Amino acid sequence: MQSLLKLKRRQFLKTLGLGGAGIMLPPFCQTHAIPNPPHAIPPKNPLAPETLPVSTSRKVLVVGGGVAGISAALELAERGYQVVLCEAAAVLGGRLATPRLSTSAGDFNVERGLAYVV
Numbered sequence: 001m002q003s004l005l006k007l008k009r010r011q012f013l014k015t016l017g018l019g020g021a022g023i024m025l026p027p028f029c030q031t032h033a034i035p036n037p038p039h040a041i042p043p044k045n046p047l048a049p050e051t052l053p054v055s056t057s058r059k060v061l062v063v064g065g066g067v068a069g070i071s072a073a074l075e076l077a078e079r080g081y082q083v084v085l086c087e088a089a090a091v092l093g094g095r096l097a098t099p100r101l102s103t104s105a106g107d108f109n110v111e112r113g114l115a116y117v118v
Contacts, residue, residue: 052080061086066094 007015052058058081062073065087073083091097101110 065092
């Protein structure tokens, strides 16, 4: 153990065969990495219709007006569902909502972030 502690860094790397470590870096460590092109995820049921038939009426309740709730409500509405969106707060947006606070020093936009997460 003490013989390892007496090795200098360069000697240690040479012992491990990592003298040219810059050449041996994996591809994800290189600075000029090219990202993979995006790909579409196919639906689980490719035979399902994208929209409801005109004679069909369905109602959906979306609980939560955050980003996911708004996105789900929009997607379902575009597919022909009647959507009711319920949000407990006074504004939509969930954690991304930025309330305006008026004080004696002036008006400020307040970022809530994760302040109220339990």
